[in-house]
């Protein structure tokens with residue numbers, strides 16, 4: 001009996017593996033010495049996005065750089081710090097006004113943690129109804145807490161007008177926040193408040209001021225690659241080339257919450273995952289698939305094409321068959337959830353419509369950058385064929 005239970009438990013564990021790694025709400029990774037990266041998750045544009053923050057343990061308490069994005073994780077972060085290090089957080093600095101940095105400021109202030117932003121961040125936070133810190137600095141400021149020294153630096157506008165970075169001189173750690181994109185990033189992310197003209201110069205200011213960093217921590221995704229600043233410069237360059245190019249008719253997109261869609265509109269997701277080289281859906285795909293079901297139930301007359309696109313790595317001899325099978329798996333899932341089959345057309349495009357060509361990918365310097373570009377090509381596109 002005991003053996004049977006063990007086997008059952010093992011099976012349960014293995015089937016839950018993907019779901020569990022994705023639903024962990026707070027991840028803490030040791031960086032070096034007393035430095036830790038904590039990551040929380042938030043849904044952004046129908047996808048689950050991660051946000052990195054940092055904490056440092058000193059003999060006078062723990063320093064938080066930025067607050068969790070996930071508002072349910074303010075207290076769990078403090079709890080796990082207490083459990084792990086038997087220390088309390090004493091100070092929290094947010095590096096710009098967006099909620100992935102500032103969401104917990106008020107909460108932490110109530111816990112008697114000294115909260116800081118720049119005055120510039122505070123005036124933006126005030127105007128945009130974000131949480132605000134208790135204390136503000138008006139210029140670049142050096143802090144010493146216990147044995148730890150660090151400084152804030154305003155490099156100029158970039159991701160936002162107020163973004164700052166934080167430099168730990170002894171350990172040569174550069175905390176970039178959203179001002180620096182991870183080498184995993186395939187675009188600049190949220191750009192509405194960005195200053196695309198000033199951003200490259202601001203990045204170069206940081207490169208000139210803080211030489212040979214041993215760690216560069218971007219606001220989102222992978223934080224192990226020292227090429228992050230150069231990668232951000234490259235994304236800016238690509239973006240600015242695109243801006244200056246002649247603007248052909250843009251592809252019209254729709255969101256899964258829309259109720260007034262028209263033929264020709266597209267919705268792209270990279271959240272639908274399959275087992276490698278097969279067409280079985282992985283459980284992490286179910287949330288977005290269920291959002292698609294809701295969308296189709298709310299838009300009863302819509303007929304959609306479910307198009308699956310691969311990267312260029314697939315064998316040229318097998319054409320579009322694997323992506324056709326994957327498209328059919330998605331359609332089968334939607335039918336099973338009650339969507340009429342005559343509203344769904346499956347189409348495997350294979351590598352016919354790459355967003356990033358092999359020529360562009362071959363110019364990338366590192367394997368990580370190449371893989372990020374391939375990942376950009378792997379996508380599912382819903383296209384509205386009719387709505388009447």
Ligand SMILES: [Zn+2]
Nearest residue numbers: 096098159178
């Ligand atoms: Zn931001």
